[in-house]
Amino acid sequence: MAAADGADTMTLDDYTFPTTRLRRRITSPDRTPLVLIACGSFSPITFLHLRMFEMAADYARFNTNFEVVGAYLSCVGDAYKKTGLVKAEHRINMCSLAIAQSSWISVDPWEALHEEYLETAKVLDHFHHEINEVMGGVETPTGKKQARICLLAGADLIQTMSTPGVxxxxxxxxxxxxxxxxxxxxxxxxxxxxxxxxxxxxxNIFVIQQLVQNDISSTKIRLFRRRDMSIRYLVPEPVVNYIEENMLYDEDGAASTGSEKGKGRAMEPNGAASGGG
Structure with a gap:
């Protein structure tokens, strides 16, 4: 699959909410439709990011009354200055390549298309608006039901939420x-x-155990690239090829949008999500 069509030229004026992989109907009237939202840098996206969706879907199926009907990756925009954050068009393209074979995970460029930085709360509001207000929710045997929009993230997110001043x-x-x-x-x-x-x-906080420990991070991928080490089997192969073809992360700050060090997305005092590297 090619990279996301028009990611480098798309604007908010021609944006449309992606619904192709969003399931519009559930068969059980007793279950609540669930949409998973992962916000972050995704610079680059890794296999752990993708595994988080699968782990969350399993958790919801076996431990809750939710039924997953879709999931979205939402890349932070270029206004968010962070070391190693390549331009949004590259991150959107890499995410699109990573989920090309998925039947239920989508990439929504809405957040990344904004010139200004958006807090995570506003991003979640966007998904609620598109799915529950514009679309009217999800069909069930007893009529339409509002989908539960839920943030998906790593445990470091909760850690930053519990740290005063962050x-x-x-x-x-x-x-x-x-x-x-x-x-x-x-x-x-x-x-x-x-x-x-x-x-x-x-x-409203659901903790998912990693039964198979996975410590891959975007930071480590960038470090490997700077050291001219292989990143294969740590990120999807199409993403590896994209990184190499576009010479991303070859050196610290290469093709990045900013050079501020030590600031993860969760470190924004006005409320942003961690977990996207």
Whole structure:
């Protein structure tokens, strides 16, 4: 599959919400449709990002009353300055290549098309608007039902939410009260300690165990590239080829949108999501 058509020329004026892989109907009237949203840099997307969707779908199927009807990758825009963040068109293209064989995961360029930085709460509002207001929700045997829009992220997200001064309290409350989060455990993160300060929202936070430990990160992929080391089998092969063809991450800051160091997306005080590398 080629990279996303027109990712380098698309604007908000010609944007349309991607619905091809969004299931419009569920057969059980007792289940709640669930749409997973992963926000982040995805610079580049890795197999762990993709596995998070599969782990979340399994968790929802076996442990909740949700039924996954779709999922979206939402890349942060170029206004978000971060070391190693290549231009949005490249990240959208890489994400599109990575999910080419998926039947239910889509890439939504809406966030990345904005010239200004968007908080995660606004991005989740966008998905709620498109799916539940514009489309009217998801069909069930007893009529249309609102889909639950839920943030999908690594455990480091919850850790930053519990750290004073990193997130605006109003954003934490808005996201966890109105949407909730599916959180995948990650090596080196004490999730129990992080959750202890978020008790008011515990019913909307779902923790997913990694039964097969996976410690791949976008940071490590960029490091391997700078050291001229192979990244094959850490990211999808089409993404490897795209990175090589476009000479991305060859050196620190190459083709990046900014050079600020030490700032992950979750470190924005106005509320942004981590987990996208």
């Amino acid at each position: 997130w605006a309290p109003k954003d934490i409350e808005y996201i966890l009260k109105n949407f909730g989060a599916l959180i995948v455990e990650r090596t080196g993160t004490d999730i129990d300690e992080a959750l202890s300060t978020l008790q008011p929202y515990k019913s």
